[in-house]
Amino acid sequence: MTDGFTRIEALPAKAARAEYQIEDVLGRRWSPRAFSARPVGQEKLLRLFEAARWAPSSGNDQLWSFVVATAKNPVEHERLASCLNERNRRWAGRAPVLMLSVARMRFARNGRENRHAFHDLGLAVGNMLAQATAMGLYVHQMAGFDRDAARRKLGIPEEHEPVAAIAIGYPGDLGDLPDDLRKRELAPRERKPVAEFAFSERWGRTMLQDDADHDSGGR
């Protein structure tokens, strides 16, 4: 499993082990560290942004922005990679596409603080993840980057906040990863059960007692 020719897309452990049936574009998504050098064309990138574009946002404020650098321009790609912390840089620096997601923290129309800025950026990125999965692309977001460096190097204005660094590309070879990361790449994806976070009517009340209650629609 760890030779240089094992493609991460072939790893059965990485499909979501869903208790209830979900869409393929949601279940197939995961966050790899091994990316192929294969370039991602601009039209694909535009489709990712188009997906983000149609997310909902509080007051339709559309507070999200993205700065993208591809390996086609190595100097600019390296500029973005240089904002990552060392731990992320050793794998994400190889991804052909790097992005920074950015949130405007006040509403455009009235300058008031937008409590949901990070949340709504997350909705937009959620759309982007589903679109990427549908196109065979994988996305790995990172909290570990230097916000001040990103702001300075990419010219992010003061009223906007750098939120996450994002690596995007096609699946790569496990053999390209250092040993410790290769092990993590092979580990199954873990999630707590639905019963631990979805509550009926009051916090802490499980909703699983009532599973014979179907509606009249198809599945």
Add this chain to the structure above:
Amino acid sequence: MTDGFTRIEALPAKAARAEYQIEDVLGRRWSPRAFSARPVGQEKLLRLFEAARWAPSSGNDQLWSFVVATAKNPVEHERLASCLNERNRRWAGRAPVLMLSVARMRFARNGRENRHAFHDLGLAVGNMLAQATAMGLYVHQMAGFDRDAARRKLGIPEEHEPVAAIAIGYPGDLGDLPDDLRKRELAPRERKPVAEFAFSERWGRTMLQDDADHDSGGR
């Protein structure tokens, strides 16, 4: 178009007018105010939560929680509806499913502040929106609710933050809406162009100059 039998799902103005092709479960999504009284079965709700479950999160912290109340139990449904502000309550109170989305603001494993809590909840809700759209359900999130009331009435613990109220259901009749809301329901969805929020290499630089640059994959 405004008789009592016009179903909102039949409104052509509501499909995303996408510049670049995106997945159907993303383009068909919008946030209606007219919901049918048709119940949403528990299995469907569980599939929504399952979709949320497989979202990525910083440190795989899975900080999201949801409290759900359905019209099947009118007392509990009304308890959640009573947290909405008046403007939202007059339409969202009719949705058969109401939820509160909730974020844990510190990492479970070390108690440190999680800067990405709202963002990652947004990712989980983004998954839920795509799953809902695939199942013919519509979702409308609201910032306009009383956080303190929600915390008290639903028993949200101190270390968790109520984030958004959520109405879910099947499409309803336009005729059920008050006149002012009916007009809004018929308006086309508006988004700014990709060029205004997706930048190449530096803030403010458009990425649309280079559109002949495709990768080798299918579309």
